[in-house]
Amino acid sequence: MFLQIRFSPQIETLRYTIVYIALFIVIIAALVIFFTNFFVKFLEKRKKQNFENPNRKTTKQDISLISDILKLTPNEKNLLWKICEENSVKNLYVELKNEEFIDSIFRKEFEQIKDDENKTDLLFSIRNKIDFHKSSTMKLNSSTVIPTNQNMTLLLNEDRYELTLIENTKEGLILSTPKDILGNEINIPALTKINLIFSLTNNVAYEMTSRIIRYQTRVIKEMITTHSKDISILHRRNFTRLPFNTECIFSAVQIVTGGEKKEVEVEYRPLEKKHAGKLTDISADGCCIETELPIRANQYIYAEIQIQANLVSKIIGKIVATEINKKNNMHILHIKFIKIDKKTKNTIFSIIYNYK
Numbered sequence: 001m002f003l004q005i006r007f008s009p010q011i012e013t014l015r016y017t018i019v020y021i022a023l024f025i026v027i028i029a030a031l032v033i034f035f036t037n038f039f040v041k042f043l044e045k046r047k048k049q050n051f052e053n054p055n056r057k058t059t060k061q062d063i064s065l066i067s068d069i070l071k072l073t074p075n076e077k078n079l080l081w082k083i084c085e086e087n088s089v090k091n092l093y094v095e096l097k098n099e100e101f102i103d104s105i106f107r108k109e110f111e112q113i114k115d116d117e118n119k120t121d122l123l124f125s126i127r128n129k130i131d132f133h134k135s136s137t138m139k140l141n142s143s144t145v146i147p148t149n150q151n152m153t154l155l156l157n158e159d160r161y162e163l164t165l166i167e168n169t170k171e172g173l174i175l176s177t178p179k180d181i182l183g184n185e186i187n188i189p190a191l192t193k194i195n196l197i198f199s200l201t202n203n204v205a206y207e208m209t210s211r212i213i214r215y216q217t218r219v220i221k222e223m224i225t226t227h228s229k230d231i232s233i234l235h236r237r238n239f240t241r242l243p244f245n246t247e248c249i250f251s252a253v254q255i256v257t258g259g260e261k262k263e264v265e266v267e268y269r270p271l272e273k274k275h276a277g278k279l280t281d282i283s284a285d286g287c288c289i290e291t292e293l294p295i296r297a298n299q300y301i302y303a304e305i306q307i308q309a310n311l312v313s314k315i316i317g318k319i320v321a322t323e324i325n326k327k328n329n330m331h332i333l334h335i336k337f338i339k340i341d342k343k344t345k346n347t348i349f350s351i352i353y354n355y356k
Contacts, residue, residue, distance in 0.1 A: 058084045058092040066092060070129045079122050083109050096130060103353070110355045117342040124349035128284070131240070140206055143173060143227045146198070154178050155195040160326070161186060163196075166222060172213055175223045181326045185221065190214050194225065197234060205234040240352050244279045246306055250289060251275065253300040253316060268316045268339065270302035277333075279305050283352075284345050286317065286336045294331055297322050301335060307351070313344035 060081065067077040084092055087105045095101050106127050113119040140146075150165040152175065161178030168174075178186040188194070192212050199205045210225040251274045256267040277291040282305070289303065297319050306312045317335035325332055350356065 054091050054094045056091050058089045062091070062093055066096070070126070070133055072126065072129065076122055076126050076129075079119070080126055096134075102127075102130060106353075107355055110350075114350075114355075117346060120346045121342045124284070124346060124353075127353065128240075128349070139233070140200075140204075140231045142229050143208055143210070143231065144168065146173070146200075150198055150200075152196045152198040155197065156186075156188065160323075162327070163223075171224065172227050173210070173225045174216075175225060177215070177221050177223050181329060188212055188223075196225075206231050207234040208232075241281045241283045242348065242352055243281050244287075244307070246279050248277050248279045248289060248303055248305045249274045250277050250291075250301055250303040253302050255300060268300060268302070270316075277303075279307075280332070282307060282348060284337075284340075284348050286320075286334070287315075289333045289335060290325065290330045291333065292330060295319060295322065295333060300338070301333070303335070307344070307347055311344070311347060313341065313347075315340045315344070 063077060063081045063084065066072075067080070072080065080092075083089070083105055087108070089095060089105065106123060109123055110120065113123065146165060146168055148165055148168055152163045152165060154161040154163050156178075163178060164176045166174045166176060178188065180186060190212050194210055194212060196208045196210055197205060198208070208228050209230040210228045213224045213226055216222050216224060252271045254269040254271060256269055257265065275291065275293060277289040280288045280290050282288075287303075287305065289301075295301075299319050301317050301319055303315050303317065304312055305315065315337055316339040317337045319333050320336045321334040323332050323334075324330070
């Protein structure tokens with residue numbers, strides 16, 4: 001026989017009451033969680049819509065967020081806020097994508113402060129950081145979008161050959177054929193896998209793997225390669241490069257150190273013997289000089305360069321890399337600036353952005 005326990009009607013009623021109350025509490029808690037999540041998502045959606053609203057006025061909160069993204073200094077942040085206030089800029093976060101608008105408000109500010117090298121230096125630093133951020137998000141997914149007349153470098157073993165994209169077709173890329181220093185065509189067999197390096201107008205250098213399909217002759221002999229999605233960012237320039245073709249002089253540098261151990265002073269003394277060279281390109285952080293001399297990398301260099309008719313600039317730099325120009329067998333020195341005055345730097349930027 002089993003022992004059966006029976007509760008009084010009052011206890012049974014209490015038991016059911018407790019169960020119902022617990023169930024009610026669970027339901028209420030579930031509803032609270034549901035509506036809380038719904039309300040939070042609704043607020044986040046409204047906040048995002050408001051943040052991306054192109055018609056609202058730029059706020060200090062926007063400037064703080066943009067400054068964090070662009071890694072602006074406090075002085076750059078203050079100048080950007082001043083520009084936005086004076087021009088009643090609507091939602092700068094959206095307008096950053098509008099290059100024409102950004103150019104107009106920065107050009108206007110440049111006209112007001114161009115006689116102040118310190119403020120101009122800040123202005124161009126902000127502009128450059130905006131351009132750098134935009135270029136850093138420009139991933140290339142296919143070779144089908146590479147523009148015609150794009151200059152490319154073909155890498156084959158340890159050799160480099162300069163090519164030009166003659167036409168971008170559905171079948172593939174029609175390129176000029178590689179040539180050696182004497183102008184002789186280099187015959188690379190069909191189906192050979194090759195690497196191509198090129199830089200687009202966003203200052204990003206890409207490396208692409210492709211394969212030679214065949215050769216053809218129309219006006220000139222041409223090389224056809226496959227399209228490719230195997231494209232990676234090789235490097236991204238911090239500053240826009242400006243092509244040049246002017247004579248310059250340079251010399252080696254003697255480095256002299258002194259002062260306390262905690263505050264070592266470094267002095268760069270140009271040597272008296274000067275050499276002739278040619279400035280082939282320049283940016284706010286470096287330049288390229290072509291010379292007959294086989295100078296090695298990792299050396300310091302002094303140069304006098306003329307970037308405007310009335311401005312000869314004296315710079316100190318470090319040779320970070322060298323290469324041989326296969327067209328004329330000259331040595332190309334890739335130089336990173338160590339010391340450059342603000343006037344020269346601002347002049348370079350004003351030419352790049354066409355601010356006069």
